[in-house]
Amino acid sequence: MKTGSFIHNPKMRSFLLKFFGQKNFFWKLITPLLKLQKNMKTDCIFCKIVRGEMSSKKVYENEKVIAFHDINPQAPVHILVVPKKHIEKITDLEDSEEDKEILYDIIKTCKIIANQMKIAERGFRIVVNTNPEGGQTVYHLHFHIIGGRQMRWPPG
Ligand code: 5GP
Ligand code: ZN
Numbered sequence: 464m465k466t467g468s469f470i471h472n473p474k475m476r477s478f479l480l481k482f483f484g485q486k487n488f489f490w491k492l493i494t495p496l497l498k499l500q501k502n503m504k505t506d507c508i509f510c511k512i513v514r515g516e517m518s519s520k521k522v523y524e525n526e527k528v529i530a531f532h533d534i535n536p537q538a539p540v541h542i543l544v545v546p547k548k549h550i551e552k553i554t555d556l557e558d559s560e561e562d563k564e565i566l567y568d569i570i571k572t573c574k575i576i577a578n579q580m581k582i583a584e585r586g587f588r589i590v591v592n593t594n595p596e597g598g599q600t601v602y603h604l605h606f607h608i609i610g611g612r613q614m615r616w617p618p619g
Contacts, residue, residue, distance in 0.1 A: 504549045509603035513547045523576060527568040530576055530608075539611030540580045540587070544572045550604040552593050569606055582610035590618075 482488055504510050511517040512531065519531035522542060533541040546565045556562045577583040587610030592598040 504603070507549055507601075507603050509543075509545050509601060509605065510549050513545070522579065523572060525568065525572070527565050528572050530572055533607065537607075538609045540582050540609065542576050542580065542608045544569050544576065544606040544608060546604055551602045552599060552604055553591050554593065555604070573606060573608055576608050577610070580608075580610065582608075586610065586614070588614050 482491075485491065503514070508517060512519045513529055519529075521529065521531045523530040527548075528544060528546050530542050530544045533543050546569060548561075548565060550556060550562070550565070556566060573589055574583070577587055587608060590607040590609060591605070592600075592607075
């Protein structure tokens with residue numbers, strides 16, 4: 464279709480006039496882009512794994528979460544459960560239906576993984592490191608599931 468005929472199409476002209484005539488058309492244009500940017504960080508390694516741009520040894524995936532082997536395992540079983548939405552840390556979870564569902568899905572996934580890895584009965588540990596003193600190194604929320612050996616207390 465030629466640009467001229469596209470612009471001169473009466474229906475298209477009326478749509479464009481209505482859309483750009485609105486006071487808040489700018490925000491209507493950029494709001495979806497801002498939402499997309501909030502949910503996916505381009506430079507985050509776990510977002511890259513979610514998008515399939517970086518490889519991982521995936522053990523489970525559903526609409527909201529993904530679980531894969533930690534690259535530097537601290538025990539015979541060491542799986543990371545990660546929400547697909549980019550949330551930096553546990554204290555950034557919001558009191559929204561979306562985030563409540565994500566948190567529920569993460570916990571449900573931990574149970575599935577524990578059964579899948581056959582550590583549910585023996586026992587295992589779930590760890591969420593938060594901020595520098597908590598030892599967080601990747602700023603995309605993740606739950607470590609660690610098992611397959613005796614855990615010690617207190618942790619280091
Ligand atoms: P944190 O220190 O933030 O609690 O945990 C980050 C974890 O991510 C670490 O255990 C680290 O080994 C793991 N990790 C870092 N980069 C990668 C990666 O590219 N792939 C995988 N599978 N794990 C990673
Ligand atoms: Zn991310």
